[in-house]
Amino acid sequence: MNNQDKPMAEKNICPVEKTLSILGGKWTLSIIRQLSPGAKRFGQLQKSLKGISPKTLSSRLQELEKEDIVAKKIYPEVPPRVEYSLTPKGEGLKIILQEMVKWANENIQ
Amino acid sequence: MNNQDKPMAEKNICPVEKTLSILGGKWTLSIIRQLSPGAKRFGQLQKSLKGISPKTLSSRLQELEKEDIVAKKIYPEVPPRVEYSLTPKGEGLKIILQEMVKWANENIQ
Numbered sequence: 001m002n003n004q005d006k007p008m009a010e011k012n013i014c015p016v017e018k019t020l021s022i023l024g025g026k027w028t029l030s031i032i033r034q035l036s037p038g039a040k041r042f043g044q045l046q047k048s049l050k051g052i053s054p055k056t057l058s059s060r061l062q063e064l065e066k067e068d069i070v071a072k073k074i075y076p077e078v079p080p081r082v083e084y085s086l087t088p089k090g091e092g093l094k095i096i097l098q099e100m101v102k103w104a105n106e107n108i109q
Numbered sequence: 110m111n112n113q114d115k116p117m118a119e120k121n122i123c124p125v126e127k128t129l130s131i132l133g134g135k136w137t138l139s140i141i142r143q144l145s146p147g148a149k150r151f152g153q154l155q156k157s158l159k160g161i162s163p164k165t166l167s168s169r170l171q172e173l174e175k176e177d178i179v180a181k182k183i184y185p186e187v188p189p190r191v192e193y194s195l196t197p198k199g200e201g202l203k204i205i206l207q208e209m210v211k212w213a214n215e216n217i218q
Contacts, residue, residue, distance in 0.1 A: 015217035016210050020138045023209065029129045089216050096208045100132065101125050103205060107198050108124035 022067055023093075027052055027060050032090065033097050035070065039085035069093065131176055132202075136161055136169050141199065142206050144179065148194035178202065 023029055027049060034040060034048050046057055061084060064070035069090040075081040086093070132138055136158060143149060143157050155166055170193060173179035178199040184190040195202070 015213035016142070017139065018217050019209050019213035020142065024133060024135055024138050026133055026135070029133050030126065033125070033129065092212050092216060096205060096212060099205045099208055100128050103201050104124035104128035107201060108127050 022063070022069070023096075025060060025063065027056060028064070029097070029100070031057070031060055031064065032069070032086070032093055035084060035086050035090070036094055036097060039073070039083040041081065041083055045084065064090070131172070131178070132205075134169060134172065136165060137173070138206070138209070140166070140169055140173065141178070141195070141202055144193060144195050144199070145203055145206060148182070148192040150190065150192055154193065173199070 023032075030049055031045065034045055040048075042054075042057070042061075045061075046052060046054060049057065061070060061072070065072055067089075068087050070084050071087045071090075073083045073085065075083070132141075139158055140154065143154055149157075151163075151166070151170075154170075155161060155163060158166065170179060170181070174181055176198075177196050179193055180196045180199075182192050182194065184192070
């Protein structure tokens with residue numbers, strides 16, 4: 001069944017709207033993109049996302065953890081090392097990013 | 110060349126970051142989704158995007174027009190009819206939305 005063409009009123013819960021609302025958060029797609037090649041520490045993420053505040057990055061990561069898109073792993077070292085990575089569910093978003101890269105390279109400058 | 114894995118510092122202009130910043134605006138993906146089946150009037154868009162304010166919808170549509178993703182057509186009727194539709198460049202985004210729909214149906218509820 002194609003949910004995309006159904007008027008909103010017919011849908012009680014719409015997985016697509018939920019997805020758009022998760023991915024449409026400012027910085028969210030960029031964070032997922034930065035985690036695509038592999039796990040990163042908070043500081044590495046912040047450095048690669050120019051202009052993001054630690055508060056926003058922290059809040060976005062928490063949202064993505066809640067949605068089971070990003071996993072946080074704490075390594076018991078001194079000082080503790082914390083790494084963020086994509087979960088299997090998050091890995092499934094890579095195809096979307098690949099399509100965005102393709103579109104970007106064909107359409108932007 | 111794969112821009113995706115290059116550190117930010119090496120990129121002067123990054124088409125992918127620009128794309129993520131365009132598509133990552135709140136409501137932007139939902140607006141593109143609503144225009145995917147065909148042209149819509151402002152009121153139809155507002156009705157289908159539950160919770161959007163006319164001011165935000167108007168501002169998002171202007172941004173998308175500026176990026177040549179959405180076209181505005183004014184029909185010289187009384188009163189004038191105004192319709193918004195995807196440009197060929199905007200049509201290219203449908204594949205991204207299709208991948209999102211697929212991911213949503215497999216991963217959300």
